[in-house]
């Protein structure tokens with residue numbers, strides 16, 4: 001499932017062979033600067049697709065050395081396009097918000113969304129009746145300097161660069177939202193930045209702190225998307241990133257909720273989150289940036305802490321040993337049953353072409369292949385398994401409806417710190433928790449109602 | 461292990477928090493309670509007993525093989541099980557079962573340990589050699605095929621050795637000393653190699669005839685499981701000998717092991733969390749699982765005409781040792797079931813002498 005891209009039919013399955021033969025060697029050649037000069041390395045090898053131009057190699061990954069630059073580019077875009085079209089991720093009436101960190105993955109996500117928009121603009125201009133609207137695109141950058149030690153000149157430079165990147169994209173113009181993470185606190189209180197810093201620093205476990213920032217970032221993204229009327233939130237998560245998430249979620253005991261996070265679509269949020277680069281490798285994304293001169297930015301955040309850092313080292317090591325390993329990890333996790341919210345709600349809009357709607361019907365998750373979940377962790381919003389020991393009598397309390405991973409690595413242990421933690425939480429988390437819990441109470445009431453009926457039947 | 465071993469010195473003078481009579485000898489990693497050796501044995505043995513009772517692992521009169529490798533975990537296993545059998549009168553017919561792959565020098569020391577265990581615990585010992593089971597020792601196989609593909613043989617033959625041995629000796633259950641670390645490692649490896657079928661069952665305490673006894677401690681775990689086993693062996697001065705496969709296992713297996721060690725250092729609970737994840741993975745039931753049949757030659761479970769071991773043996777005996785390995789596989793069975801070939805491959809990629817869950 002992970003490697004639907006046209007280039008992957010055989011290579012992804014090399015994994016099982018490799019163990020026996022030991023013949024599958026990771027390419028260790030370095031890509032020489034400037035990208036295309038790398039063709040010198042394998043002068044005589046022709047592109048497997050067009051069989052005309054020379055293949056480029058040395059960038060790593062499963063398709064290394066198979067394609068020429070042009071075919072590589074169209075292959076990578078093809079993976080993106082498959083993800084978008086098979087799930088009806090983006091339809092003409094949508095307004096799409098791309099989460100842009102400045103890194104290569106989100107840069108490529110932005111580029112591809114942009115190219116797709118350009119194509120539909122072209123179609124729009126060419127069509128006589130102009131019936132199909134062109135989807136809108138916006139870009140958001142979350143400034144996390146309140147919780148990460150990034151010097152403010154660097155942050156200013158970053159924002160400058162990002163503004164330049166977005167404004168230099170060809171029309172249609174894209175609105176850029178640069179938003180501080182503390183936006184998750186209502187603007188009128190004014191102490192958002194302090195409360196955010198207090199909240200994050202009250203988490204003692206380094207891994208927990210990192211994950212907490214991740215959850216808060218999603219809240220901020222959702223808030224921007226919702227406020228400006230976007231209908232999709234695009235993340236640039238690639239295979240390599242997802243493979244790391246599979247392992248770290250496993251290590252954190254989140255095996256139940258894991259499938260929710262790694263699908264093309266995650267509609268448990270108010271604004272559905274989509275991952276169109278789910279089938280692209282980090283190496284491929286990096287190569288595309290170099291080939292096309294896409295400017296990327298790296299913030300000096302330093303190495304990731306704790307479990308997350310350990311996992312990314314581990315996965316990088318595995319990937320180095322076998323260039324299809326990340327692919328295999330994501331493929332394995334892809335066989336876990338996703339949740340009902342891992343799909344775009346079926347489109348009934350007549351503005352959407354029938355073909356799109358048919359395609360969505362065909363590829364979208366069938367409800368019998370997915371799991372429904374009523375209970376979500378108040379903090380990280382992951383679906384909760386029954387084994388999570390949720391205290392159903394105590395659903396009014398925030399911490400009662402938290403997953404065990406949040407309990408362990410984020411929530412303070414003693415009641416007084418818990419109180420402080422709770423008071424520093426942004427209203428949106430508190431409110432979401434309350435809403436969920438009320439929903440749960442209603443569901444429970446429903447269940448109890450059934451029991452009561454059968455009880456009275458017994459009595460009569 | 462060293463860490464726990466040094467604890468007694470640091471904590472000398474403190475009293476055991478359970479009996480409050482003897483000096484504390486070690487600290488529970490989670491609760492930081494300090495307990496003495498005797499209480500530690502009691503707690504440990506009681507947990508195992510509870511696991512046996514609550515999971516109804518055995519019935520009186522059953523014939524139980526204790527998988528004895530001479531390693532630390534299996535030594536503890538033999539000791540605890542024979543102790544509990546007497547104490548609680550399980551009325552089990554226990555014996556030690558060892559497999560000798562026939563690798564010069566590799567099993568010599570560990571078999572010596574197992575033989576000492578035989579005397580110490582008064583348990584009969586049965587050694588099954590590859591020569592008995594297959595007609596070939598590993599050394600002979602390596603001489604024939606070179607070192608390149610030896611782990612294919614190790615994995616397939618190793619897995620079947622216990623099954624075939626169990627059938628040969630009319631055993632009801634085979635108990636292994638796999639602990640939480642082993643199971644966590646297996647969960648990770650199954651993810652890394654895409655073995656969804658094994659991923660779905662590798663965390664259960666019983667697989668067919670096999671019982672991974674120490675994996676049950678998880679539910680009751682207070683100290684780190686591995687630490688506890690090491691501690692237990694250390695204080696009891698149990699006779700153990702650590703063995704590692706002398707042929708090189710897969711690189712990623714080594715990485716996974718290192719990773720687990722690093723994880724344990726960073727967050728001891730991660731081992732149990734991995735197992736919890738493994739238990740909570742929801743795998744589609746509609747996914748195609750290989751049909752189960754039996755091997756026409758030896759009667760072992762196989763979805764093909766011949767089981768993997770018989771294909772490999774055929775190759776060895778015909779002087780075509782690569783038969784059944786890699787791309788040549790299927791020259792006996794044909795290529796009709798791709799799921800099986802995938803499942804088969806992951807058996808091959810197991811390291812030597814490692815029991816496959």
Ligand SMILES: [Zn+2]
Pocket residue numbers: 047048049050051052053067068069070071072
């Ligand atoms: Zn080409």
Ligand SMILES: [Zn+2]
Pocket residue numbers: 377378379380381382402403404405406407
């Ligand atoms: Zn949570």
Ligand SMILES: [Zn+2]
Pocket residue numbers: 476477478479480481482495496497498499500
């Ligand atoms: Zn005591």
Ligand SMILES: [Zn+2]
Pocket residue numbers: 610611612614615705707708811812
């Ligand atoms: Zn071997």
Ligand SMILES: [Zn+2]
Pocket residue numbers: 755756757758759760766767768769770771
């Ligand atoms: Zn057979």
